Amino acid sequence: MPRDPIPTWFFVKVVVRQGDRFLLVQERRFNRPWHVPAGRAEPGETLVAAALRETLEESAVPVILDGILRVEHSPHSDKAYLGAIFLAHPAADVPPKSTPDEESLAAGWFTLEEAERLPLREQDILELLQHVHHGGPMYPISLLAGKGEAFKL
Numbered sequence: 001m002p003r004d005p006i007p008t009w010f011f012v013k014v015v016v017r018q019g020d021r022f023l024l025v026q027e028r029r030f031n032r033p034w035h036v037p038a039g040r041a042e043p044g045e046t047l048v049a050a051a052l053r054e055t056l057e058e059s060a061v062p063v064i065l066d067g068i069l070r071v072e073h074s075p076h077s078d079k080a081y082l083g084a085i086f087l088a089h090p091a092a093d094v095p096p097k098s099t100p101d102e103e104s105l106a107a108g109w110f111t112l113e114e115a116e117r118l119p120l121r122e123q124d125i126l127e128l129l130q131h132v133h134h135g136g137p138m139y140p141i142s143l144l145a146g147k148g149e150a151f152k153l
Contacts, residue, residue: 011083059107063088067138
């Protein structure tokens, strides 16, 4: 018997590193905590394109994606979440957003020690920053190939 498809939300998180500092954004929602640039992919948008777009919208900093830190899948009885967490670096020497808009209140560069003192929306954000700070593994972006794309050798 065929089953109905499971509604799935596709999301991205982007850890942007510049030297010993990480780019964090202050969110408008959730009592204004700090977070890495993140958000849902829009219809027809790849996770890679969503990561670039969300980072620029929320921080005003264009980035180059370096790799994937993790892929997360969280199934529930009525829906599922599937996301990729990317590592990136700035594409240009552009200051982070300082004027609030509909995407975020502010953005800034923080050391790991400074980030530990910020009100973060999710505790796993600090774990991600620690993972990168301590040289944890990163995987190639080519893991997220589109259906029918050739293998990269």
